[in-house]
Amino acid sequence: MQNVNKSVLFELINHKLNLQIMKKLVLIITVAIFGFTATAQDFRAGFNVGLPTGDAGDFYTFNLGVDLSYMWNVSETFDAGLVAGYSHFMGDEIMGFEIDDAGFLPIGAAGRFAASEQFSIGADLGYAVGISPDGNDGGFYYRPVLGYDLSESMQLTASYRGVSVDGGEFSSITLGLNFAL
Numbered sequence: 246m247q248n249v250n251k252s253v254l255f256e257l258i259n260h261k262l263n264l265q266i267m268k269k270l271v272l273i274i275t276v277a278i279f280g281f282t283a284t285a286q287d288f289r290a291g292f293n294v295g296l297p298t299g300d301a302g303d304f305y306t307f308n309l310g311v312d313l314s315y316m317w318n319v320s321e322t323f324d325a326g327l328v329a330g331y332s333h334f335m336g337d338e339i340m341g342f343e344i345d346d347a348g349f350l351p352i353g354a355a356g357r358f359a360a361s362e363q364f365s366i367g368a369d370l371g372y373a374v375g376i377s378p379d380g381n382d383g384g385f386y387y388r389p390v391l392g393y394d395l396s397e398s399m400q401l402t403a404s405y406r407g408v409s410v411d412g413g414e415f416s417s418i419t420l421g422l423n424f425a426l
Contacts (some may be wrong), residue, residue, distance in 0.1 A: 287316040287324065293421025295406065297334060300413040304344045305334040308417040310322055310406070314355055322359040328352070328369050331376075332406060334415055347415060348376035351386040365392040365400075373408040384410040398425040 295308035309332065318328035329352045336344030351370015361364055369388040373380030390404035400423040407416040 267349070274318075283399065287318070287326070288426045289314045289316070289400075289423045290426055291400075291402065291421050293402065293404070294421040295417035295419030297415070297417045298405075299416045301334055301387035301417065304337055304339065305347065305415075306337045307335045308406070309333050309335075310419065310421070312421075314422070314423075316357065317329045324355075324357045324359075324367075326355050328355045328371070330349065332408075332415075332417075334417070345382060347378060349373040349381075349383060349415065350376055350423035351385070351388075351408070352408075353386055357392070359367075361393045366390070366396075368393070375410070382411065384408050394422070395422075399423070 255262045256322055265337045268379055274367035289312075291312045291314075293308075293312070295310070297305040303310075310330055314326055314330060315326040316324040319325050329350070332351060334347040336346045338344070340426060351369070351371060351373040353369050355426070356367045357365045357367035369386070369390065369391050371386045373383045373386035375383035386406075386408050388404050388406045390402055393401045395401055402419075402421045402423055404419050404421070405416065407414055
């Protein structure tokens with residue numbers, strides 16, 4: 246019984262430390278981007294919710310994420326820029342065993358093509374740093390995305406997020422909102 250209590254306590258402490266690390270990373274990225282783009286008109290922040298698919302769908306129940314991006318107008322219909330964020334996969338319980346949550350810090354390049362006045366299509370490519378659990382080394386990050394402008398400062402997005410890791414893949418279908426800052 247004492248081993249079980251130590252195990253539960255260790256998991257709670259580990260989870261709390263992972264959340265603290267995540268908060269610090271998001272704060273550092275936010276401060277850095279604001280520092281470089283305080284007057285930028287193409288700075289965006291957003292959030293998304295998703296359902297894990299593929300390998301991740303077998304062990305994870307839900308996906309939450311936040312994104313920060315800075316886009317430059319390359320032409321009238323094409324923007325290119327940088328993206329960073331945090332993606333959190335919530336572990337499932339399988340046959341009485343709790344699967345640890347998994348967290349990633351995707352950092353990459355982005356491209357968006359304005360297909361019409363309100364619709365855009367694009368992709369993010371880069372590397373997702375593994376944040377949690379221990380042993381998560383991260384991997385190649387990709388995200389094809391569709392956007393629909395709800396207003397001049399708000400966009401509805403639908404995307405497929407994927408992180409190719411050694412021995413599998415963390416992927417999800419997401420729906421989110423982006424806000425111009």
